[in-house]
Amino acid sequence: MRYLPIDSQLFVQNRQRLTALLKPKSLVVVNANDIMPTNADGTMVFRQNNDLFYLTGVDQEETRLVLFPEHPDPKFREVLFLRETSELIEIWEGHKLTKAEAEQVTGLPQKQVYWMHQFEQIFGQMVFEADHIYLNTNEHTRATVDVQSRDARYIAEFRERYPLHQLERLAPLMHYLRAIKQPQEIPLIQTAIDITDKMFRRLLGFIKPGVWEYEIEAEMMHEFLRNRSRGAAYSPIIASGANACVLHYIDNSQQCQDGDVILLDIGAEYANYNADMTRSIPVNGRFTARQRAVYEAVLRVMKEATQMLRPGNLWDEYHREVGKVMESELIGLGLLDRTDVQNQDPDAPLYKKYFMHGTSHFLGLDVHDVGNKYRKMEPGMVFTVEPGIYIREEKLGIRLENNVLITESGNIDLMKNIPLEVEEIEEMMQ
Missing domain, CATH: 3.90.230.10 (Creatinase/methionine aminopeptidase superfamily)
Structure with missing residues (x-):
């Protein structure tokens, strides 16, 4: 990134402030934004989902954060999923975050950072312990959303896979938190x-x-x-x-x-x-x-x-x-x-x-x-x-x-x- 590193304590504290607002036995899923197409094989410049950035500091596509502060196993209380890189990706797109770098950025221990292809395996050990699932939507009063976002796709996927879980709105909590700027x-x-x-x-x-x-x-x-x-x-x-x-x-x-x-x-x-x-x-x-x-x-x-x-x-x-x-x-x-x-x-x-x-x-x-x-x-x-x-x-x-x-x-x-x-x-x- 062009900007100078941000103290990871900002994101640690933001996650703590969010979990304090959740209902008992709640799980939160926050997704990165999509890379949007232009024409042919062109794409727009990537812009991160602001809620994900606010909670992690990660400025990279194909990223997902899962929070479950009351999970019986401590390693599943905060989990980050990243896009796994390869030599081909490094050649064509450049460097992607390693688990060690993700720890520096987010303040999450490396053992709680996984690759996106591991998501269903890990998530299955979390979701059935939860009574409430907080998912995100764009609830800005001035928003006009004419394209399907990654958040919208994930809501549909979640409902199909886990139809009996109680869904909650994450947006009001994020609006409440983000309105007050932290000292950092x-x-x-x-x-x-x-x-x-x-x-x-x-x-x-x-x-x-x-x-x-x-x-x-x-x-x-x-x-x-x-x-x-x-x-x-x-x-x-x-x-x-x-x-x-x-x-x-x-x-x-x-x-x-x-x-x-x-x-x-x-x-x-x-x-x-x-x-x-x-x-x-x-x-x-x-x-x-x-x-x-x-x-x-x-x-x-x-x-x-x-x-x-x-x-x-x-x-x-x-x-x-x-x-x-x-x-x-x-x-x-x-x-x-x-x-x-x-x-x-x-x-x-x-x-x-x-x-x-x-x-x-x-x-x-x-x-x-x-x-x-x-x-x-x-x-x-x-x-x-x-x-x-x-x-x-x-x-x-x-x-x-x-x-x-x-x-x-x-x-x-x-x-x-x-x-x-x-x-x-x-x-x-x-």
Whole structure:
């Protein structure tokens, strides 16, 4: 892997935290992701199942973790299955984990690491002692799953082979655990953010009238890759002019024009953890009076929203309060009428015309990380803060986004060092 080794105690502790939540006599099975095909004999770049990585640190395909904390035989309480390598695999694909290396990565003793072809033999000595079987599914509220995953296939296989066992949902437990970042996780997120900082400073000296959006993307990728990142944490949005009013614009194919503002929603990945940053900057290095007014309105909303991220607050209440701040700013910009706002349908607020997305989401191993919006905010949670104003008739879209860690004593802006103020942006672009 490109990233530096991670202390295996993180994964040991994550497994302990999960087993503490299980029902009596429970068994857990967690699978690696598939390697997805493209066309002919091509494949996509492998991306590990985040729950498996969270529990093991293994970043390799054809991997399976089985946990059974109450099994009578201690060697069957935590078992890892790996793809067995061969000389042919070494030649064509490269190195795969040995059992000794798996012990270093996961903190599991070598005697509890087996090859995948041994799975049924070992699993048969475990499954019949269990009363509850926890299997995984993608229960992210924003997920649209149109392809069958390895998890889905395994659920079908398990039901056919062991039809009388009681199945349980693993996802709610993983969402609960992963929402609170462990002390070892914060530096990994911070590293992704620091790489993003370096990238943005590079772009501030590169962007000028006439440059193409895809050239900016190339500069971004250069800085990511040279700093041990696998690349972008998500499809980058490099949207100049009217493109900035398309929330998920990813073509990055237009030329940047003098007088336009360009919206950059780009973040680095590091060790499977993600940064998520948005900045909006003038292509020619200077905001017009109108552009600056809109920018500073968004910045004020961002700063107030950041202060609202506190332990004990609820997701929906937080977003309603941010909406009120945005209403005031839009009135100040002449985009909304105060009387109309006072008479609006509270279930269809008028600010949604110009600010149509949410302000925050969980961040971690997923860019839109797992978590439960009905759970009160707690120390250890990491959120984005990303208000925006999109004025299609003016071909102007401005969004600003930082990543914030909630603590007992308030919150910490993990992106506080990345240029944000108007004067700072303009000075660095000169």
